[in-house]
Amino acid sequence: MGTPDPVNSGELRAIPVLGIRDVFAGDSVAGLVVDALALGGLRFHDGDILVVKHKIVSKAEGRTVALDLVKPSAAARRFARTNGADARVVELAFREAKRVVRKKHILITETQHGLVCANSGVDVSNVDGGKTAVLLPADADRSAAQIHRELKKRTGLHIPVIVADSFGRPWREGLCDVAIGVAGMKPIHDYRGKRDPYGYKMHATEEAVADELASVAGLVCGKDSRVPACIIRGYPYRRGKGSARQMVRPAEKDLFR
C-alpha cells in the first residue's frame, strides 16, 4: 500500500463544498458533491480526502423519522419530563441504542456500532424546522465505502471518505467532529516502536487521524450552515481498508467502562 505523495510541501488545505442542495432519500451523495464542485469550477485531485457531515448521508439513505408518528414509551416520557427533552426524540434514542451509558440531564448511549454519544446521534436541527428527526446512518462505514466507490466511478480517483458527526466527550466542554464512518484510508496512524529524531523509541503514540480530519470539517463546515462537506487536500493519508469501527475502543481495553 504505502503513502501517496502529499500534494504540496506539507501545507494542508480544507476546501468547503458549496452549493449542495437539500438532500432527499435516494440521492447520491457522491454525485451531489461532484456536481456541486463542478458548478464552482472545482474538481477532486489525486490525494484528496472527502469529509461529509453525517446528516446528508442519513437523509440520502432515508434515515429520517416524522416525529408525529413516534409513540414514546413510558420510560422515554419520564426521562423527557424530568429533563426538558422531547419524548419522541428520547424514544428514538432509546430505540437506536445498544445500551444506555448515562441518563442524567442528558442521555448518553452506545449505538449498535459502539459509538458513545448523546441521544444515539438522533438530531432534529438542520432538517425541516422540528418536524423530522435524523438518525445516524445504519452503518456509516458502509455509507463511506459506497460514497468512496461512487467517487471512483465518477472521477477515476481513489478518494478516501470520512463521515463525520459532532460528539461531546467527558471532561471537556464543547463538541468536536469525529469520524463515524471511514473508507479508503487507515483511520489511525501507529507510531509505536518508531524512533523520534533523538533516537528514543516512542510508545503509546497512535494518532486518531480520521477524527482529526473530521475536526477539520467541523471548522470548515460550521454548525448552522449549508456546507455539509469539505475536501482536505495535502494530507499524506495512508491507504488501507480502514473503518471507523477500528476507532471504537474494545470494552476490555477501555479504562472508563
Added chain:
Amino acid sequence: MGTPDPVNSGELRAIPVLGIRDVFAGDSVAGLVVDALALGGLRFHDGDILVVKHKIVSKAEGRTVALDLVKPSAAARRFARTNGADARVVELAFREAKRVVRKKHILITETQHGLVCANSGVDVSNVDGGKTAVLLPADADRSAAQIHRELKKRTGLHIPVIVADSFGRPWREGLCDVAIGVAGMKPIHDYRGKRDPYGYKMHATEEAVADELASVAGLVCGKDSRVPACIIRGYPYRRGKGSARQMVRPAEKDLFR
C-alpha cells in the same frame, strides 16, 4: 470585538512552520517562530492563528527534569513494576497530578489545571533520547498569552495562540491534539439559541473550536517530526479573552465523574 473577516472564501489552510531549531530554556517561542517563517520567506497575515505543540513551550520555560535526579516513591515503583513503566516518569506524573483518575495499565490523572490525561502529560519522547522528561507548561494559558503578546510586538498583528498536546479519550482509540492553552480567541463557539437554515432553534451546540484547531496541528505537525508549530489561515475565529481553562468541564456538570 467581533469576528475578523476570513482571509478567503471559506478555505482553511494550515501551514507548517519549518526550520525551528532545538529549543532550550529561556528561548522565546514567538521569536523562534517568526524567525523560522522569515527564513522560509513567510510571515504572519492578519487573521492567522498560531498553534504550537506544548513540548517546545515547556522546553523554553525550562519545564524539563533530568530523570537521573528523580527518586521514585514506593507507590510509583509499585505502579511502574506492575505495568512495565518507568518509575521515574510515574513519580513525576504523581507529582504533577491533582488527583489520580484511573490507575489500571496506564496512569490517568487530572493536572492542577483540570486536564485529564495520561501521566499528567509527562513525556520523554522527542527530547534527548530518554534522559530527560518534559512536563506540561506550569500554566499553558499563561504561556499562550505570553507568546500572543510577543507576536503582537514582533509583527504588530493580533495572532491568537493555541498550545496543543495529544490526549487520549475514553471509548475511542488513538490520540487527538487538544488545546491546553489559548490566548486571543474564544475557544468555544456557542450556537445555542441560533436558528438553523430551517428556522429550528438549536440547543446543545457548543463547538470546541480550539480543540478542532489543535487537531489540525496534530495532522500538520505529525508526531515524530521537528515541526512543532503551524499557522492556520482562513478560520473566522472570534476574538475574546479566551482560555483553555474554559474548556475544562466543571466537575458538577461532568457526567463522568
